[in-house]
Amino acid sequence: MNITFLYFEGCPSHDAALERLRQVMAEEGVGADIEVIKVETDEQAQRLHFVGSPTILIDGRDIDPVPSEAYPALTCRAYRLEDGRISPLPSPDMIRDALQLHKT
Numbered sequence: 001m002n003i004t005f006l007y008f009e010g011c012p013s014h015d016a017a018l019e020r021l022r023q024v025m026a027e028e029g030v031g032a033d034i035e036v037i038k039v040e041t042d043e044q045a046q047r048l049h050f051v052g053s054p055t056i057l058i059d060g061r062d063i064d065p066v067p068s069e070a071y072p073a074l075t076c077r078a079y080r081l082e083d084g085r086i087s088p089l090p091s092p093d094m095i096r097d098a099l100q101l102h103k104t
Helices: 014-028 042-048 092-103
Strands: 003-007 034-038 055-058
Touching: 003 014, 014 034, 014 092, 055 092
Parallel strands: 003 034
Antiparallel strands: 003 055
């Protein structure tokens, strides 16, 4: 399993998101390494299809697929939680579901 964590330094939630990812991985017994990528330029954002910080990819797939009209940019990202609220962090269940999907 390949796990990539992309972030933009200007977004304050990336540290908490990385910690949440590590915690859920430990709970699920996933021992994969996390490739952490700091996105620093608009060109890099374009090349990586980075639509906001934090972004978590598992085997190249976003844990919360973005609409096709989303534009790569150095910006913070918002996640819609299971209860409909908006959060700067993906929920533990969102991460867990994505990990379980890729375990098989």
